[in-house]
Amino acid sequence: MTKPEGKPKVAFYWCASCGGCEEAVVDLAEGILDVVGAVDIVMWPVALDFKRADIEAMPDGSILASFINGAIRTTEQEEMASLLRRKSQLVIAFGACSQLGGIPGLANLYDREGVYRAAYLESPSTENPEGTLPRLRSRENGYDLSLPGFYDTVRALGQVIDVDYAIPGCAPHPKVIQAAVATLLSGELPPKGTVLAPDQAVCEECPRRESKPLDLSISEFKRPHEVIIDEETCLLAQGLLCLGPATRAGCDAACVCGNMPCSGCSGPTSRVLDHGAKAISGIASLIGGDDEEAIDSVLDGIPDPVGTFYRYGLPASLLRRKTLS
Amino acid sequence: MLRENGFGSGPTSGGKTNGAPVNGDPPIRIGVYVCHCGTNIARTVDVERVTEKAGELPGVTIARDYKYMCSDPGQELIKEDIEELGLNRIVVASCSPNLHEGTFRGATAAGGLNPFFFQMVNIREHASWVHEDRESATDKAIDLVRAAVRRVHHHKALETRRVPIKPEVLVVGGGIAGISAALTLADGGKHVYLIEREASIGGHMAQFDKTFPTLDCAACILTPKMTQVRNHPNITLMTMTEVVKVDGFVGSYEVTVKHRPRFIDVSLCVGCQQCIDACVYKRGKFEDEFDAGLSMRKPIYLPNAQAVPQVVLIDPEQCIQFSSGKCKQTCVEACDRDAIFFDQEERIETLDVGAIIMATGFQTFDARRSPHYGYGIYPNVYTALEVERLVNASGPTGGEIVLRDGEKPTAVGIVHCVGSRNQKSNPWCSKVCCMYSLKLAHLIKEKTDAEVYNFYIDMRTPGKGFEEFYQRVASEGTHLIRGKVASVYQQADGDGELLVDVEDTLAGMVRRIPVDMLVLAVGLEPRYDAEEVRRTFNITCSGDGWFMERHPKLAPVDTFTDGVYLAGCCQGPKDIPETVAQAGAAAGQALALIGRGYMELEPNTAQVIAEDCSGCKTCIPLCPYQAILHDDAENRAEINEVLCKGCGVCVAACPSGSIVQNLFEDTEIYEEIEGVLAYA
Numbered sequence A: 001m002t003k004p005e006g007k008p009k010v011a012f013y014w015c016a017s018c019g020g021c022e023e024a025v026v027d028l029a030e031g032i033l034d035v036v037g038a039v040d041i042v043m044w045p046v047a048l049d050f051k052r053a054d055i056e057a058m059p060d061g062s063i064l065a066s067f068i069n070g071a072i073r074t075t076e077q078e079e080m081a082s083l084l085r086r087k088s089q090l091v092i093a094f095g096a097c098s099q100l101g102g103i104p105g106l107a108n109l110y111d112r113e114g115v116y117r118a119a120y121l122e123s124p125s126t127e128n129p130e131g132t133l134p135r136l137r138s139r140e141n142g143y144d145l146s147l148p149g150f151y152d153t154v155r156a157l158g159q160v161i162d163v164d165y166a167i168p169g170c171a172p173h174p175k176v177i178q179a180a181v182a183t184l185l186s187g188e189l190p191p192k193g194t195v196l197a198p199d200q201a202v203c204e205e206c207p208r209r210e211s212k213p214l215d216l217s218i219s220e221f222k223r224p225h226e227v228i229i230d231e232e233t234c235l236l237a238q239g240l241l242c243l244g245p246a247t248r249a250g251c252d253a254a255c256v257c258g259n260m261p262c263s264g265c266s267g268p269t270s271r272v273l274d275h276g277a278k279a280i281s282g283i284a285s286l287i288g289g290d291d292e293e294a295i296d297s298v299l300d301g302i303p304d305p306v307g308t309f310y311r312y313g314l315p316a317s318l319l320r321r322k323t324l325s
Numbered sequence B: 001m002l003r004e005n006g007f008g009s010g011p012t013s014g015g016k017t018n019g020a021p022v023n024g025d026p027p028i029r030i031g032v033y034v035c036h037c038g039t040n041i042a043r044t045v046d047v048e049r050v051t052e053k054a055g056e057l058p059g060v061t062i063a064r065d066y067k068y069m070c071s072d073p074g075q076e077l078i079k080e081d082i083e084e085l086g087l088n089r090i091v092v093a094s095c096s097p098n099l100h101e102g103t104f105r106g107a108t109a110a111g112g113l114n115p116f117f118f119q120m121v122n123i124r125e126h127a128s129w130v131h132e133d134r135e136s137a138t139d140k141a142i143d144l145v146r147a148a149v150r151r152v153h154h155h156k157a158l159e160t161r162r163v164p165i166k167p168e169v170l171v172v173g174g175g176i177a178g179i180s181a182a183l184t185l186a187d188g189g190k191h192v193y194l195i196e197r198e199a200s201i202g203g204h205m206a207q208f209d210k211t212f213p214t215l216d217c218a219a220c221i222l223t224p225k226m227t228q229v230r231n232h233p234n235i236t237l238m239t240m241t242e243v244v245k246v247d248g249f250v251g252s253y254e255v256t257v258k259h260r261p262r263f264i265d266v267s268l269c270v271g272c273q274q275c276i277d278a279c280v281y282k283r284g285k286f287e288d289e290f291d292a293g294l295s296m297r298k299p300i301y302l303p304n305a306q307a308v309p310q311v312v313l314i315d316p317e318q319c320i321q322f323s324s325g326k327c328k329q330t331c332v333e334a335c336d337r338d339a340i341f342f343d344q345e346e347r348i349e350t351l352d353v354g355a356i357i358m359a360t361g362f363q364t365f366d367a368r369r370s371p372h373y374g375y376g377i378y379p380n381v382y383t384a385l386e387v388e389r390l391v392n393a394s395g396p397t398g399g400e401i402v403l404r405d406g407e408k409p410t411a412v413g414i415v416h417c418v419g420s421r422n423q424k425s426n427p428w429c430s431k432v433c434c435m436y437s438l439k440l441a442h443l444i445k446e447k448t449d450a451e452v453y454n455f456y457i458d459m460r461t462p463g464k465g466f467e468e469f470y471q472r473v474a475s476e477g478t479h480l481i482r483g484k485v486a487s488v489y490q491q492a493d494g495d496g497e498l499l500v501d502v503e504d505t506l507a508g509m510v511r512r513i514p515v516d517m518l519v520l521a522v523g524l525e526p527r528y529d530a531e532e533v534r535r536t537f538n539i540t541c542s543g544d545g546w547f548m549e550r551h552p553k554l555a556p557v558d559t560f561t562d563g564v565y566l567a568g569c570c571q572g573p574k575d576i577p578e579t580v581a582q583a584g585a586a587a588g589q590a591l592a593l594i595g596r597g598y599m600e601l602e603p604n605t606a607q608v609i610a611e612d613c614s615g616c617k618t619c620i621p622l623c624p625y626q627a628i629l630h631d632d633a634e635n636r637a638e639i640n641e642v643l644c645k646g647c648g649v650c651v652a653a654c655p656s657g658s659i660v661q662n663l664f665e666d667t668e669i670y671e672e673i674e675g676v677l678a679y680a
Ligand SMILES: Cc1cc2nc3c(=O)[nH]c(=O)nc-3n(C[C@H](O)[C@H](O)[C@H](O)COP(=O)(O)OP(=O)(O)OC[C@H]3O[C@@H](n4cnc5c(N)ncnc54)[C@H](O)[C@@H]3O)c2cc1C
Pocket: B172, B173, B174, B175, B176, B177, B178, B195, B196, B197, B198, B200, B201, B202, B203, B204, B205, B208, B210, B211, B212, B213, B241, B242, B243, B359, B360, B361, B362, B363, B364, B384, B385, B388, B432, B436, B439, B527, B533, B567, B568, B569, B570, B574, B575, B576, B577, B579
């Protein structure tokens, strides 16, 4: 990799995301200061006032690394992603939405029209008597206004541009970010495509692991609000659907330590092609019950399978989306 | 687009090698061979077109078609091409791997390649035999070949595994099947543990007087075999013993057995029976099982006159010492060998064996389940087993055929197919009942001169000398009435005389026949505990409950569990000659296994990648072969390679993808899928 003059340039950008990833960077607190001092931030919409034109003016490949969070669901996001790709030597998908499609990716169960209907017409908090919907162009008070195009399908960053690395999590755990940045700065770059986090499952870091029985058989799934959760026993052993066994570690089992089951935000390990499918396969094999009826009644305890097993990764999964009619 | 870009795309992202070297490995050079199988394949599949298309696939160096790939010249082709063209992957599109995978792996190895660089495509059973349209059958064959070609890029060199085989054999059940198998093995120089649940070996055959069709005396042919078992240096006989647990695997089974207490020291007792005479019970009070309940015995007894071992036993349910603790113990006094021990306890032992022969036999149908025949209701209705005891010279009546009141019968009916060939009881034909019914007819006639009526549905006598035996019995004046017995009544006033209502289908009339003895030819059925036993030994039962053979024609004594074989009626009804033949075959299989000295195992096993495993324990309870253990110290799952059968259950379940299986790695499977789906 060619070393540009002066301090290395770094960009942060956000696409379809909730802002949590920005928060995660800010949360690094002192941890990031050394890094910030060592680099030149050329774009960071949440904190600094650089514009698209500033980036366009830079020579191709002049940014060392762009950290892009959020999924891609609009034309503008796609354009910005492509622009940053051209200008950067490395592009890092930051966080679950960028890596796998994230929670916005669940919109792939619908199409644009369905999303608009839910967001602008039907949601209980919406007041929209004229039924106005976003339009690409409109005229308001004599001005021509335009909005970015909105795709039917939410995509992970890697489905839109070439991506070098990913930092997983919703949002990425500070420890993971620090380790990832340290790796990138070390000069010894891992193979392209690497997810910069440990490659084992959450159980590895879970303080409850030993309490997990060897012959677990689940006869009923319970949801966290329905039970008083014991703070020491494996959550699966308590009938709570914990995705720890199927989800990449690095978070120090943060949710489980907070007495909540792992919901799978860090995606699968490198060895798994489809996180949801693998999690289903693993969890299904723990279900007790000898006949179809008994098994069905256990499964009734999982009212929203897609939202449970594909919560963070529907776009990047083998399923990708519901068929468009 | 999704999969090329890496994230969430995992294993297949680097999949497309297009014949290019994978990290510095030599370039892939594939040979594809398309077989005509005479006209079996070529009639429906255009093998030339398949060959031509295969030749265009990335990585393929040579594609040929040939009349019979499995023939010597066919195999030679592969070998020569490997040597001359430097091939390093082989694909053969022909028949089922079940048939010739071994052949072509062998040819691949003969050419100097690791045999697992070979992949087989089944374009016969999967294409030519199941389709009629030549065009689409050919297209399908091309798709299947493409899948294999893409898969074989990712094959790895694998080694088959060898594990040594323990030379000892366990035989379970000491009927004629178990006895025959044990003697064959022992004569072959192998050590045999013969375990029998009852107090004596011999099984059902020991209860018979004569055997069809030759009418040779059962005891005369069986007793010497029983004694041989007792005296054979290579046989350890354990009676009153059952298997409680089987661990391990073919070649190395660890069997836990439970010895029930006999309350007699087998090494001290000589069977003098002084104790029986001395017992405080002056007369027999309890039904003798061996005599099918037709005689009475004491709580201390010899199982039967020919019992092996010739050792008495005490039934603790019946002995006063056990119920009250205050018996005079006259038996102990009488025993000058001090062989009686009331404090004997159940004993557990483990046996190490390489192979197991199941010979647990059958039970007879409980005639009470067909109440219209009156068994258990009318005293003069007997089961065939009871009559076997009555005709037996060493039986309860010394071989006299008499009714319960001591009178000789003058008219005897024998009902065939009791409990057999009936959807309400057992649907199968019990195979031996027609013949033993004819045998009993003959013996009854001989001994009593009674009129004998055999009520049969179909007379089934397919066996050497069987039809001749039937003709003989028919010519002796036995009345053979073809028809189903509808009902049996006892005459209100007729000293227990029975009326048999039967439709005589040959005469075309309904008949009512008075008899003073009715014999029910009860069928054979799986033992009451067959399901439990099959679980213990990890074998399968067919739908009707008999132990299941691996293949009804080609592997009739093997089971689906390697190293466990079947002999005798536990696999289904058969007569003694068939039982003995099958026992010989089972012993032969066990000898062949042991003779090999080691087991060659497919390398299709699963492995846990220790550094990837998170110790989530999902896989541990899933393995049907108990091959997975959890290493508590390391917090990792671990697969015992020797136990693993490569079923893939754990591989599919492992939530973090940390278990991989040889020959079925994700890359191989995904490439295969893409190969099938990529329309060319
Ligand atoms: C009434 C009748 C008459 C017959 N007459 C003839 C005839 O004349 N000629 C002929 O060829 N065939 C005849 N047969 C068929 C013959 O009985 C069988 O072919 C033969 O007995 C089968 O032998 P086997 O060893 O398979 O079974 P079995 O004789 O049933 O022996 C099985 C043995 O295994 C033992 N066992 C069972 N379970 C266990 C366990 N879990 N652990 C340890 N031990 C166990 C049993 O106690 C028994 O000793 C007749 C059958 C019947 C019912």
